[in-house]
Amino acid sequence: MSRHRLVKNLDLDNELDDFEGGKDYDDTEEEISEADKEHLRAGTLEVKEMLGDAANQVSEKEIQDSLWHYYYDIEKTVNYLLGVAERRNKVEQKKKKTGCLSGSETALSFAKFSGDSTLFNIPVERQSILVAPMTPTERPQSGPLEEKPKMSKLQVLAASRKKKAQEQKAGSMELISKDVKGLTINGKEDAVRKQIPERQDVSMEPNTAKQPARGFPFRKRKDSNPHEKSPKAPSPRPKKPEAQEDMPMEVPVVMKAEPSAFANTMFSSTACLTDTASLFTMLYVAKPTNTADPFSGPSPDDIVIAAQSKASSNKGGKGPPKTNGEKKADQIANGIEAMKLDNTPRATSKNLEVLKEYEKAEKKNEANFVVIGHVDAGKSTMMGRLLYDLDVVDQRTIDRYRKDAEKMGKSSFALAWVLDQGTEERSRGVTIDIAMNKFATSKTKFIILDAPGHKDFVPNMIAGAAQADFAVLVIDASTGSFESGLQGQTKEHALLVRSMGVQRIIVAVNKLDTINWSQDRFDEISQQTSAFLLSANFQKKNITFIPCSGLQGDNIVRKSTEAVFTSWYTGPTLVEELDNSEPVLRALEKPLRMTIADIFRGGVQNPLSVSGRLDAGSLQTGDALLAQPSGEKCYIKSIDLDEQPVPWAVAGQHITLHLADIDPIHLKIGDVLSSPASPIKNAESFTAKILAFGFLMPMKVDVHRGRVHVPGRVKRLVGTLDKTTGDLVKGKKPRVVKPGMVARVVVDLDAQVPLESGMRVVLRDEGETVGSGVVE
Known part of the structure; x- marks a missing residue:
């Protein structure tokens, strides 16, 4: 088959169907998702609130279109809509200025524009009757002024009949002509002119025949004869030179009726019309004959409300206030104020006195401790053994973890997996983020904060230390491990927890079973560690050493049965030492x-939930909160403590808050929730008393506060401080602060961070901690 025949026999429909852009192509607009609708709704409310009075100048559709265009960027949307509202205000102000002008030039131009209209001074007997527009006052004529078209007999007869009818009703005559100007009927033009009110004389301007006239086109007649000229001109005209062929035309005398009742109601009270009536002619400028205020009486709604109030008062109920038609301005204002609704729905609150309720409640002591130490010191394994021996974790779970660990060739990590739940943590065998768990003894409820020991995850360790009341320092007693740890994260972690405000520390000397429970090794580790902790400003009475074995469980919950060990140690176990800790004072009275610490979806009924430690103060269901640094307000729907709903919470407790009336984009981990009555302020610069871990000078640093870390820079070194008195050492300002010295420094931040006096901060540079201290 030839090629042209093959092309000729092609079925185009089938070929187009096979094309991907054929039937499968759909150019319909994709429907907006529910999440986008929710963003648009919340964004619309926020934009209207930020616009304020300018929100009346833009529509809701314009707001949503702007939000969609700017990808829900509230600031850009508000700036764009403010510009739109400003332009519209300028247009309205311009209209108001030009709509009520005065002056001869404006009057003349308006009279020229509307001089051919007949809606002027409609007679009383013809009110509410619309008069058809007159013919244009100006038409092009090819001949001289004397040659005017002659009226037909039928037109003359119709005009005569109309004249007689008007004389019988009102005793006046109105001349109506659509095609002929300056028409005189029966020589009574003077009588017609006398009946026109003087204040409605329009100013006449000469127009040439070549100028196009407004209105209907002129229709020439074949049998045109000059009309009878009027003996009296309505206004003097200047003489034109004989050489000029185009002659000005006379403006016809037009009867103008009084405005109708509807026109009087709508336009009679307009200041613009009454003030300029003597300057130029406008539609419906006649003063109304009926001066009664149509709005003076009660409205239909007032009548209904008054009837309902009367009926309810007869029954003894309380109804709306009575209205007798004499509403005053203050009454109307009070009514409008009563109708205002709070756009922000609030959760119900029982208005409890939380501190008194806390004193009445019979509860155990509560304490939070962070587990710190060098990498591979056995921190997670020790805490897993503690939870297993206290029956917090059942045997079935441990067996499953052990089976999974053996498949990966890490059978000894089964206990560590109780806290290390992440896939990456289990595959790498190291803790990455803060792991949290809880247990209780006969006296105290404890929350474990297992911190990572690797130097790459020191920021996560700082986040755990910021929530702890005291610390458990785990040391590997194996040969060489203690020495390497003391030069590594053991030393850094101890310095960090002390600078974060932790005063009590328990040193758990782990893995003593690997060295046959050697007392000499334990004493050596105790002496070196104690000397270091004392130099880090820990008090001797707050330092305790506990020998143990995390893998075997000796001296964790139960006492060891090893004869070698029991021969030289008779002290408490780790849990007993934890239980002997004194209760920590809480900042209950502070704001x-x-x-x-975490943001998540708490369920279908709680789409936005946050968890963390209550650092100070107290709260209850229904309280308003202020999130910083975003500055957004929200409300507490409910509170969970230990996965159980509670009506209130106090400082020191780890709680979960289910929030309402705030978008998740305004919250992030590390933000601070405070009371709107005493909010925490955002800072871009602060002065702090810093203990130097390394050489400190004007330099770029990363500022850490809990889980927040923001880039910044040390702007200025104010001076060094005396460690004993805390006073500023007099002398020259230092250029460099050496390790171990305390200095007052000024730090600038690249972003706003919620900070106040007394908060703890850490300064790090290129993965190394250079200092930590307290904000002044």
Whole structure:
């Protein structure tokens, strides 16, 4: 088959169907998702609130279109809509200025524009009757002024009949002509002119025949004869030179009726019309004959409300206030104020006195401790053994973890997996983020904060230390491991927890079973560690050493049965030492402060939930909160403590808050929730008393506060401080602060961070901690 025949026999429909852009192509617009609708709704409310009075100048559709265009960027949307509202205000102001002008030039131009209209001074007997527009006052003529078209007999007869009818009703005559100007009927033009009110004389301007006239086109007649000229001109005209062929035309005398009742109601009270009536002619400028205020009486709604109030008062109920038609301005204002609704729905609150309720409640002591130490010191394994021996974790779970660990060739990590739940943590065998768990003894409820020991995850360790009341320092007693740890994260972690405000520390000397429970090794580790902790400003009475074995469980919950060990140690176990810790004083009387540790979806009824430690103050269901640094307000729907709903919470507790009336984009981990009455302020610069871990000078640093870390720079070194008195050492300002010295420095931040006096901060540079201290 030839090629042209093959092309000729092609079925185009089938070929187009096979094309991907054929039937399968759909150019319909994709429907907006529910999430986008929710963003648009929340964004619309926020934009209207930020626009304020300018929100009346833009429509809701324009707001949503702008939000969609700017990808829900509230600031850009508000700036764009403010520009739109400003332009519209300028247009309205321009209209108001030009709509009520005065002056001869404006009057003349308006009269020229509307001089051919007949809606002027409609007679009383013809009110509410619309008069058809007159013919244009100006038409092009090819001949001289004397040659005017002659009226037909039928037109003359119709005009005569109309004249007689008007004389019978009102005693006046109105001349109506659509095609002929300056028409005189029966020589009574003077009588017609006398009946026109003087204030409605329009100013006449000469127009040439070549100028196009407004209105209907002129229709020439074949049998045109000059009309009878009027003996009296309505206004003097200047003489034109004989050489000029185009002659000005006379403006016809037009009868103008009084405005109708509807026109009087709508336009008679307009200041613009009454003030300029003597300057130029406008539609419906006649003063109304009926001066009664149509709005003076009660409205239909007032009548209904008054009837309902009367009926309810007869029954003894309380109804709306009575209205007798004499509403005053203050009454109307009070009514409008009563109708205002709070756009922000609030959760119900029982208005409890939380501190008194806390004193009445019979609860155990609560304490949070962070587990710190060098990498591979056995921190997670020790805490897993503690939870297993206290029956917090059942045997079935441990067996499953052990089976999974053996498949990966890490059978000894089964206990560590109780806290290390992440896939990456289990595959690498190291803790990455803060792992949290809880247990209780006969006296105290404890929350474990297992911190990572690797140097790459020191920021996560700082986040755990910021929530702890005291610390458990785990040391590997194996040969060589203690020495390497003391030069590594053991030393850094101890310095960090002390600078974060931790005063009590328990040193757990782990893995003593690997060295046959050697007392000499334990004493050596105790002496070196104690000397270091004392130099880090820990008090001797707050330092305790506990020998143990995390893998075997000796001296963790139960006492060891090893004869070698029991021969030289008779002290408490690790849990007993934890239980002997004194209760920590809580900042119950201080303003509310809570740092967000996690943000998640709490369920269908709680789409936005946050968890964290309540640092200071107290709260209850229904309280309003202020999230910083975003500055957004929200409300507490409910509170969970230990996965159980509670009506209130106090400082020191790890709680979960289910929030309402705030978008998740305004919250992030590390933000601080406070009371709107005493909010925490955002800072871009602060002065702090810093203990130097390394050489400190004006330099770029990363500022860490809990889970927040923001780039910044040390702007200025104010001076060094005396460690004993805390006073500023007099002398020259230092250029460099050496390790171990305390200095007052000024730090600038690249972003706003919620900070206040007394908060703890850490300064790090290129993965190394250079200092930590307290904000002044």
